[in-house]
Amino acid sequence: MKDPVALGPIELSASEAGAPDAGALFQRLGAHNGLRATGRAVVAVLLAFAVTAIPILISGKSPIAAYWALLHGAFGSFDHVAFALNKSTPYILTAVGVALCFRAQIINIGGEGQIAVGGLAASWVALNCGDLPSLLAIVLALAAGAVAGALWAGIAAVIRLTRGVHEVLSTLLLNFVGVLLVSEALNGAMGEAGAGFPQSPMFDEAVRLPTLFSGYDLHVGLIIALVVTGCAQFLLWRTRFGFQLRLLGGSRAAAAYAGVSFAGGVIGVMLLGGGLAGLAGGIEVLGVHYRLIEGFSLGFGFTGVAVALLAAANPLAVVPAGLFFGFLQAGALAMQREVGVPSSLVYVIQGFSIVFVLCAIGLDRRWQRV
Amino acid sequence: MATAASDAALDCKRPALEESVLPALLEMRGIVKTYGAVCANRSVDLDVREGCVVGLLGENGSGKSTLMKVLFGMIRPDSGRILFQGRALAGHSPREAIAAGIGMIHQHFTLVEAMTVTENVMLGWAAAGAVLKPAEIAARIEATSRTYGLAVDPHAIVATLSFGLRQRVEIVKAILRGAKLLILDEPTSNLSPPEVAGLLGVIRRLREERHSVIFISHKLAEVIEICDEVVVLRDGAVSGRTPIAEATREGLARMMVERDLSAPVTRSARAPGQAVLAVEGLTRRDASGATRLSEIGFTVQAGEILAVAGVDGNGQADLLDTLAGILPAHSGRILLDGRDITRMSVRRRLAAGLAYIPIDRGGTSLVPGMTIADNLAMRDFDRPPLARGPLLDPGAMRARANERIAAFDIRAPHGDVQARTLSGGNQQKIVLAREIGRKPRLLLAFQPTWGLDPGAARFVIDQLLLLRDEGGAILYVSAELEEVLTLGDRIAVLSNGRLSSPEPRAEVDVTRIGLMMAGAA
Incomplete structure (x- = not known):
């Protein structure tokens, strides 16, 4: 939502007149909306770290040592950074798709299934592309992943439009189906013979995603994610389709009055969101694992939703939010190794961050309404 | 204090309003509320005595809503005091306001449509007890409804009730929760003339039972008819306060807008042009199969305003949404400039020159x-x-x-x-x-002055007349009889999905139109 430029300074004085509260604090962080939103997110994240210090203290460890290990694990070396960036990539891609859906008030929580199916399709192409040139094979595999993800989400859109089943339900249930499809394929035709674990054979070198710097694991997926994010921002604010999405999200009645088709919007944005998740799945198998592994998509879809929420459904804000989650999880392992604090505490920090950001957004809405 | 004055208060009948004897129910002193640079209330005082109806007038943005939200505890003032029944209210929530005896009837009702009247009354009411006793509550609803002449059936499902009846349910709800002071926010906006008369009767009964009412309205005639005194707000401050005996429409209007609005609406006489909109046998049923529009036929000519009077829920929204292409017609034809647009999409109708102002600014037209x-x-x-x-x-x-x-x-x-x-x-x-x-060929306008103050409403009306004088055709649908009579070159009534045959304004019988709006003729 665009904020009126005039809001900043005006509300500043209003907040000073009233009782000082968190809203006033956020207001003071900046007159401009973008700055204010950023400040809001940073404060929320810092609060999350502060609150998570309590369970760390209870477990008898030093929060400072734990957070230092976390920081070191995330940023300590170029390898660490590359690992974290790779981890962030699928989050960013999935979250951009989810954010676009949220903008249109479509609640797509099927990222996990869409990633799984996307990874499956990309793997199938990667294993069966024969002697195609490397670039063509990679593009084909990623495209297959995107299309599979889009179709998977499209099922939910069609069910919504023809049978009136809410997409929350259908996308959620399709997650299980998608993940089990991967297992089914790995236990059958696509599984590696005699591996003892449900995984596919390794892909040829030629269909693996190229790395950005030789000698390091950082692959081109990050660049794809950044480009996609920019495109999504442009789509939302500068295209007719984006206007339709915003109108549908703003008011279904207004959209009908403006002649914008609900069906068209739902199908379009679900295909888009599913496509991005499917692309993320493709990038994950081609860039990180070089094979399809059972459970490779575990938790990615919901992390994507969380990242989109943290970014307040703003495509550009998805990038820092996705990086935050990626680096946090990358650092978590180091924290566990070096200080003995369980890495699952990182999920506590993630959870608190989202809760605090949502609280801040809620405050802001209430402020704007009067 | 209350007992000593109670006999005198029962005599509270206009115009013998004796300030000294009636005990004060509400005193608001020096209410200030700013939103940044905007001062919504600048030191407003408001007094309401027991058993009196106080009219609160003012243009949109004059600070009425802010003042009422402060009173009802929805927002906090920057400064100022509120005394209600001698007790200070400060930093209170709406829940506390209700507990103290303040009831607010919002323009948009807060009823659950799928529930019965009794269930709605019990909903969120702590005094209804942890174990609900519907029969007991229903009996109390019936008793209250008899006392105040409300005629509410406690067992009716709210969805089946008309707008006017739902309003009465809200009033019953507030009274049963112990409201001594009722705030009615634009209560007559969507009522037919007979329903308005009924509501004013209810307000008189409330006054006789020594309830007080704050009556917020733009309609000066109603304010003069029902209120004991009037407080006018302008620019966040009280610009006038007068006992009703001394109030005139012109005087009140001047206090509201600081300029004379009495200049009559001018309209040039013009011969009607060719038919721009022709509707034949238009019929529409809703999802449940109930007929919403029945065999509607009419034309609107270039440079003409066809004004359709009717109370909400009689097919107005269906008619306009069907003409605009938002809802499908089940049979009949719609011709725009001779072209059949019955099956056209919203977008193509727009391109063909059809403009539409829906009633709902909150989420449809904006x-x-x-x-x-x-x-x-x-x-x-x-x-x-x-x-x-x-x-x-x-x-x-x-x-x-x-x-x-x-x-x-x-x-x-x-x-x-x-x-x-x-x-x-x-x-x-x-x-x-x-x-x-x-510059549309045809404009569909659904109560475009709804909720607007007189100045803004006048602007809208002048714009419509301008379009008409430039040769545009206008279909104007409204529940406000006065506007229909002011604007329409020809006038028809839509009641229960049927449209009466349009009559030229010179030949219109106002009483009969009022009765037709109420579905009685």
């Missing part, structure tokens, strides 16, 4: 969270000049916003301001600017 520029582009965003191919042209959108903001005097610094930050009148100007600004 998206409050979008900017003015976006709202102005809402129905034209996918055509040149606002779009080039699949892309929007932000420069063109900004240019159009600046041009329309100037042409329609929208009070906003620029087009990047969210529509929600504007007053109702300025929001409606955005809608007018968009719909009239494209």
Whole structure:
């Protein structure tokens, strides 16, 4: 939502007149909306770290040592950074798709299934592309992943439009189906013979995603994610389709009055969101694992939703939010190794961050309404 | 104090309003509320005595809503005191306001449609007990309803009740929760003339039972008829306060707007042109199969306003939405300039020259969270000049916003301001600017002055007359009989999905129209 430029300074004085509260604090962080939103997110994240210090203290460890290990694990070396960036990539891609859906008030929580199916399709192409040139094979595999993800989400859109089943339900249930499809394929035709674990054979070198710097694991997926994010921002604010999405999200009645088709919007944005998740799945198998592994998509879809929420459904804000989650999880392992604090505490920090950001957004809405 | 004065208070009948004897129920002193640079209430005083009806008048943005929200505990004032029944209210919530004896009937009701009246009354009412006793509550509803002449059936499902009856359910709800003071926010906006008369009767009964009422309205005639005294707000401050005996319509209007509005609406006499809109046998049923529109036929000529009177829920929304292409027609034909548009989409009808102002500004004709520029582009965003191919042209959108903001005097610094930050009148100007600004052949207008103060309403009416004088055809649908009579070149009544045969304004019998609106003729 665009904020009126005039809001900043005006509300500043209003907040000073009233009782000082968190809203006033956020207001003071900046007159401009973008700055204010950023400040809001940073404060929320810092609060999350502060609150998570309590369970760390209870477990008898030093929060400072734990957070230092976390920081070191995330940023300590170029390898660490590359690992974290790779981890962030699928989050960013999935979250951009989810954010676009949220903008249109479509609640797509099927990222996990869409990633799984996307990874499956990309793997199938990667294993069966024969002697195609490397670039063509990679593009084909990623495209297959995107299309599979889009179709998977499209099922939910069609069910919504023809049978009136809410997409929350259908996308959620399709997650299980998608993940089990991967297992089914790995236990059958696509599984590696005699591996003892449900995984596919390794892909040829030629269909693996190229790395950005030789000698390091950082692959081109990050660049794809950044480009996609920019495109999504442009789509939302500068295209007719984006206007339709915003109108549908703003008011279904207004959209009908403006002649914008609900069906068209739902199908379009679900295909888009599913496509991005499917692309993320493709990038994950081609860039990180070089094979399809059972459970490779575990938790990615919901992390994507969380990242989109943290970014307040703003495509550009998805990038820092996705990086935050990626680096946090990358650092978590180091924290566990070096200080003995369980890495699952990182999920506590993630959870608190989202809760605090949502609280801040809620405050802001209430402020704007009067 | 209350016992000593109770006998005198029962005598509270106009115009013998004796200030000294009636005990004060509510005293608001020096209420100040600022929103940034905007001062919504600048030291407002308001007194309501027991058993009195106080009219609260003022244009939109004059601070009425803010004052009432402060009273009901929805917002906190920057400074000021509230004494209710001698007890200070400060930093209270709406729940505490209700417990103290203040009831507010909002314009938009807070009823659950799928529940019965009794269930709605019990909902969220702590005094109904942890174990609900519907029979007992129903009996109390019946008793209360008899006392105040409300005629509410406790077992009726709210969805089956008319707007006027739902309002009565809200009143019963407030009284049973112990409201000594009822705030009625524009209570007559959607009522037919007989329903208005009924409501005014209920208010008189409330006064006789020594309840007090704050009656918020734009309609001066009703205020003069029902209130004991009037308080007028302008620019966040009290601009006038007068016992009703000394009030005149002209005087009140002047206090509200600081300018004379009595100049009559001018309209040029013109011969009707050719038919722009022709409707034949239009029928529509809703999802449950109930007939909403039945064999409707009429024409609207170029340079003519066909005004259709009718109370909400008699098919008005169906008629306009069907003509605009938002709802499908089941049979019949719609011709625009001789072209059959019955099966055309909303977009193609727009392109054919059909403009539409729906009644709901809050989420249909406007998206409050979008900017003015976006709202102005809402129905034209996918055509040149606002779009080039699949892309929007932000420069063109900004240019159009600046041009329309100037042409329609929208009070906003620029087009990047969210529509929600504007007053109702300025929001409606955005809608007018968009719909009239494209010079339509036919304009469908559904109560476009709804909720607007007299100044803003006048602006809307002048714009419609201007369009008419330029040769546009207008279908004007409203529940406000006065407006229908002022605007219509020909007048018809829509009741229960049937349209009466349009009559020229000179031949109209007002009483009969009122009865037809109520479905009685």
